[in-house]
Amino acid sequence: MKTNASIWVLLLVAYGAIPLTLGSNHYVMSLLVAALVIGGIALAWALLGNLGGMVSFGHSAFFGVGAYVSALLTLKAGTPIVIAMLLGGVGALLASLVMLPVLRLRGPYFALAILAYAHIFKIIATEWTAVTGGSAGLSSIPRFPTAFGFDFSGKVGSYLIILSVVLIFALCYRLIRASDYGIALRAMHDSEDATRVIGVNSVLLKALMLFVSAFMTGVIGAFNAHYINFLEPDYAFNGLWVTLPIVAAIFGGYRTILGPLIGAVTVYLIDQLVFKSLIPYGHQLILGALLVAMILFSPSGLVPLLRASVRRNHAAG
Amino acid sequence: MNRLYKKTVGLTLLAGLFLGCGVAAAKEFLVGVEIPLTGSLARVGAGMNEGISVAVDIFNKTNGKHTIKTIVIDDESAPAKAIAAVEKLASQEVVAISGGYGSNNIAPASDAANKLGLPYITSGGVDDSLVARGYKTFFRINNTVGYQKAMVGLIDALKVKSASIVYSTKEATANLAKDVEKELTTKGFKVGMHAFDPAITDFKPIINKIKLQDKPEVILMCGYENDYVGILRAAKVLKPKVKAMIGVWSLATAKMAADFPDLMPWVYGTALLPFPAEFKTADGKLFAETYQKLYNKEPDYLGQFGYVQSLLLFEAIARAADNDTLHKGGVAEELRKTDRETLVGRVQFNDKGDNINFVHRMGQHQNGKIGIVWPSEAANAKPNFPAVPW
Numbered sequence: 001m002k003t004n005a006s007i008w009v010l011l012l013v014a015y016g017a018i019p020l021t022l023g024s025n026h027y028v029m030s031l032l033v034a035a036l037v038i039g040g041i042a043l044a045w046a047l048l049g050n051l052g053g054m055v056s057f058g059h060s061a062f063f064g065v066g067a068y069v070s071a072l073l074t075l076k077a078g079t080p081i082v083i084a085m086l087l088g089g090v091g092a093l094l095a096s097l098v099m100l101p102v103l104r105l106r107g108p109y110f111a112l113a114i115l116a117y118a119h120i121f122k123i124i125a126t127e128w129t130a131v132t133g134g135s136a137g138l139s140s141i142p143r144f145p146t147a148f149g150f151d152f153s154g155k156v157g158s159y160l161i162i163l164s165v166v167l168i169f170a171l172c173y174r175l176i177r178a179s180d181y182g183i184a185l186r187a188m189h190d191s192e193d194a195t196r197v198i199g200v201n202s203v204l205l206k207a208l209m210l211f212v213s214a215f216m217t218g219v220i221g222a223f224n225a226h227y228i229n230f231l232e233p234d235y236a237f238n239g240l241w242v243t244l245p246i247v248a249a250i251f252g253g254y255r256t257i258l259g260p261l262i263g264a265v266t267v268y269l270i271d272q273l274v275f276k277s278l279i280p281y282g283h284q285l286i287l288g289a290l291l292v293a294m295i296l297f298s299p300s301g302l303v304p305l306l307r308a309s310v311r312r313n314h315a316a317g
Numbered sequence: 318m319n320r321l322y323k324k325t326v327g328l329t330l331l332a333g334l335f336l337g338c339g340v341a342a343a344k345e346f347l348v349g350v351e352i353p354l355t356g357s358l359a360r361v362g363a364g365m366n367e368g369i370s371v372a373v374d375i376f377n378k379t380n381g382k383h384t385i386k387t388i389v390i391d392d393e394s395a396p397a398k399a400i401a402a403v404e405k406l407a408s409q410e411v412v413a414i415s416g417g418y419g420s421n422n423i424a425p426a427s428d429a430a431n432k433l434g435l436p437y438i439t440s441g442g443v444d445d446s447l448v449a450r451g452y453k454t455f456f457r458i459n460n461t462v463g464y465q466k467a468m469v470g471l472i473d474a475l476k477v478k479s480a481s482i483v484y485s486t487k488e489a490t491a492n493l494a495k496d497v498e499k500e501l502t503t504k505g506f507k508v509g510m511h512a513f514d515p516a517i518t519d520f521k522p523i524i525n526k527i528k529l530q531d532k533p534e535v536i537l538m539c540g541y542e543n544d545y546v547g548i549l550r551a552a553k554v555l556k557p558k559v560k561a562m563i564g565v566w567s568l569a570t571a572k573m574a575a576d577f578p579d580l581m582p583w584v585y586g587t588a589l590l591p592f593p594a595e596f597k598t599a600d601g602k603l604f605a606e607t608y609q610k611l612y613n614k615e616p617d618y619l620g621q622f623g624y625v626q627s628l629l630l631f632e633a634i635a636r637a638a639d640n641d642t643l644h645k646g647g648v649a650e651e652l653r654k655t656d657r658e659t660l661v662g663r664v665q666f667n668d669k670g671d672n673i674n675f676v677h678r679m680g681q682h683q684n685g686k687i688g689i690v691w692p693s694e695a696a697n698a699k700p701n702f703p704a705v706p707w
Contacts, residue, residue, distance in 0.1 A: 026404035026433075034397035123514065126486045135488040139424055139446035228396050230424035230446075232488055234515075235396065272401065281354045281391050 014163055019156045029155035031272050032265070033162055037224050039264030040166040042245035044216035046254040047173050051185040052209030053192075055107070057242055058099075058114030059217050061121045062092035064236035066218025067225035068125060068132060071141045074226070081144060085222040092218025093211050095121065103206050122237035137232025141225050158227050165223060166261060169216045173257050176212065181205060251294055253301025262303055267291075345384045346634050346643075348627075349406030349435075351426055352416035356394025361619055362418045365441060368616075368623025369415055371607050375624075376631040379603075383635045387415075392422055399426035407433045412634055413648050415627045420444035420488060427455050436649045438630045440622035440661075443489050448669040454649050456670040458626050458661060461489070463675035464565050465496045467587050468537065471563065471679040471691045472501070475702050477534040479507040481527045483548055484539035485515050493565065494539040509533060515544070520551035528557035538564040542573065549580040553707045560703030561585060569680035569687050571615060581682040583704035585690070588680030589618045589661060591697050592687040601660055625659045632657075 022028050041059055048054050069091030073079040079087070095117075102113040125132045132138070143153035144161060151157055176182050184200045192202050221241075225231050245264065252263020267287065275283035298305040350369055353362035369387065377384045388409055392399035399422040406414060407430075414430050417423040418441035430437040431452045438456040443464070447457065472480065480501060484494035494510065501508050509531035511523045527536060536559050538548050545568050552562065561583070567573070568586030594615050596602045604624055608616040629652065637647030656665045663674040679691040681700055688698025 025408065026429075027401055027408050030397070030401045030404050030429075034401065037397070126514075135486050135491040136444060136446070137421065137488060139444075140450060228400070228425045229428055230396065230421055232421050234487065235421045240395070272398075276391075280389075284355070 011167075014167075015160070019159065023156045026155050028273075029159055031269060033155070033158050033227065035265045035268035036159070036162040036166055036261075037220055037227075038244050038248050038268060039261040040162065040169060040220035040223075041217055041241060042249040042252070042254075042260035042264050043166060043169055043173065043257075044213045044220070045242070045245050046249045046260045047176075047216070048209055048213035049249075049254060051176060051182065052206045052213070053185075053189050054103075054206065054210070055111045056114050056213075057111045058116075058118035059213075059245065060237045060239060060241040061095060061114070061118035062214040062217035063221035063224075063241045064118075064121055064125065064233070065095040066092040066221030067231055067236045068138075069218070070222030071138050071225040071231050072131065074142045075138060075140075081142060081226055085219055085226070088222030088225075089215040089219035092214040092221065095218075096210050096214035099210065100207060103203060103210065118237055118239075118242075122233050125233040125236065132233070135233060137230065137235075139230050141229045141231060143229060144226055162220075162223055162227075165219060169219075170257050170261065172212070172216075177257070181208070185209065247291060249301075251291060251302055253303035253305075255300060256303045259301050259303040263301065266302060343382045343384075344638060345386055346638065347409065347411045348385055348387050348630065348634070349403070349409070349411035349414040350387050350389040350416045351392050351399055351402040351406060351414055352389065353394040353418050353422065354389075354391040358394040358418045358422070361441070362391075362394070362416075364617060364619025365416065365418060365623035367608070367612055368620035368625075369627045371604060371611060371616075371620065372624045372627035372631060374607050374611065375603060376628060380631075380635055383638055385631050385634070392417075392426065394419065394422065396422050396425045399423075400429045402426065403429040403433070403435070403437075407435060411435070412643060413438070413630055415439070415623075415630050417441050420447060423447060427452065430454060434646070436630070436633075436652060438626045438652065440626045444492070448671040451669050453646075453670075456626075456629075456649075456652050456666055456672075458629070458659075458664055458672045459622065459675050459677075460671055461493050461496060463672075463677045464493055464587055465500065467677035467679050467691065468493075468497050468563065468565065469500050469504075470676075471585060471700075472506075472535065472537075474691055474693075475535070475561065475700065477560065478505075479531075479533040480535045480537050481509040481511060481531040481533040482537045482539065483511045483513065483520070483523055483527070485541065485544055486512050487515055487541075490539040490541070490565075494537075497537065497539075507533070513540075513544070515541075518543070518547050520544075520547045521555060524548065524551040524555045524557060528555055532557075533559060535559055535561045535563055538562065538568070540564070542567050545573070545584075545586075546577060546580060549577075549584065549706060552705075553580065556707050559705060562705055563679075566618075569682060570617060571687065572617075574682055574685055574687065578685065580706055582684075582706045583682060583701055584706060585679055585681050585700075587618075587677040588687055588689060589621050589678060590616065590687075591680065591689045595697060596660075598658075598660075604660060621660050625661050625664070629655055629657070629659070629664060 045059050066088035070084040070088030073084040099117050105113055126135050187195045188202050196202050248264035248267050249260035251267050253259030271287045275286045352366050373385050390402040392402045403426050413436040415438050417426055417439040420442035423439055423442040427437040431454045436454045440458045443461045482494045484490050498508050545564050563585040565587050569588035571592040574581050594605055596605050633648050633651035636651040637643045653666055664672050667673050678689050678695050680687045681690045689696050690700040
């Protein structure tokens, strides 16, 4: 009951209080949009880790493919942006099909193999000049349209789009986790062999989680392409699209659903608004120290730490 | 008497009011600097930022009326942070923005500036799509065409007829390589093209292919510092029979001469200045003096570009303030009217904000120094040709 109430309060703040109070502050709104982009990838990355049991270093491949598919569809075929974004997700899902052979690998071997795929996609984007524009990239990618008299290409509009996308993904994550598949996937974490003995098709389930994670990351990549309006291979397939989300997910608590999102928003905003004001050049040092402290004192992340703190207060009260 | 006194005072005040309306008061203007000071573009961003600081110092001492104060924000070499930086600068009420490095950062940052109606001037992005947008607020003082003219101009002057181009697949280098190839092919040159991934460090297979298959008279290199070092090391090992090694940006610099004395002799690259720096104009001498005073070192090309773009912007701001059009789009209008000799040559902007006169110069590493060898009107040394580092 209390959890439901806090979710409603969070939604009210996210959809009501923030646009109303900070909507005119373009700077803070652009930081929030960037943080939610990181948060969206962090969520998809954590889903693959928690449900699929796979640690990926190659999510930049899905991000880049989704971005390119959506940008090209809107630029060359005139596809409406909403459909193009969904097809960007589908493009990333299709890209993940070629990664199926590496599902046989585990741990660092899987992580490194998927990283190699990201590099392959980057080379394709660079060399396939006729379609992708090669290293020169794509510019003037269409912005979000005006609908119902509201300009979605503005800061508040972009914020509402990315917020809705990541919350829908969080809901999907929750539904998958609560389903029979989710139970089977969690059982696989303890013993994959044991779950296979009782008839669970572990390879199929892992593949499905890879598809879901790839789709989510692709849609986020597509959003970013229409938000930034410029795309080139180095940027679209940059390693930062996986390292920053991993940091955010671990900071927030990658075992929880909202942890990666809260981690991304917290890390990004604290770093840009507080640490950057204190040390304009080299503020990442403080962020690094904070991350080390978090891992040492609360390895499960910020959200579990906050929950434990709330429980302690209730017990004391 | 009392009435006459009152009338006189009244008329004097009225005259003062009229005069006051005609002449704008001296003011300090805030200018935003959005620039990468950390991340992958930190070195080039810092170089440009030094030039911007020199421009502030010189403008404030020489304008005599207005002064400029800059607010610098590090965009961390990231597009999303470049947008945030522009928006933060706008909220701090800057009148224009100078800076930016890398087309992928400049494109979204200048887009954000355009939406906010802020003029944005740069020398850090040569991608043609930046000017193709046709923004009235966007200006840049250099472009790929200027580098292409310099490279092709030198090749013409050296009277060679075949070349192999080794180029990084990065946006700026790939575009330049293809443009140079196109022009040379049109002129009847035999041109071999060899692209490489920016991640590679061993250039021996490419150089070997050039040596055995292309057999060109010169090797052209379109890359960055690490690429040049790799290419020249491979060439020094394999010793292809070429007459010259010619590169572009970040090659004919004092730093490269000092760091790689065995690889640089007789190598060509774009250079605005000879080394040791020689300035013939009063403007140039003042720039070098101020740069030396502020940073205790010789000015480089990054500083020179940052200085020129910022000084042009500050002058436009001052003119717009004097015309009382500062907040009515006057800065962009004044920038568009620019027609001035600068340290990078004559600057005039077309309707898309591109400098139509930009032509780079070519320098050659000569015994630890850098001589400007092309064009002849800017040259202070003769090209040593044929000559290679091995």
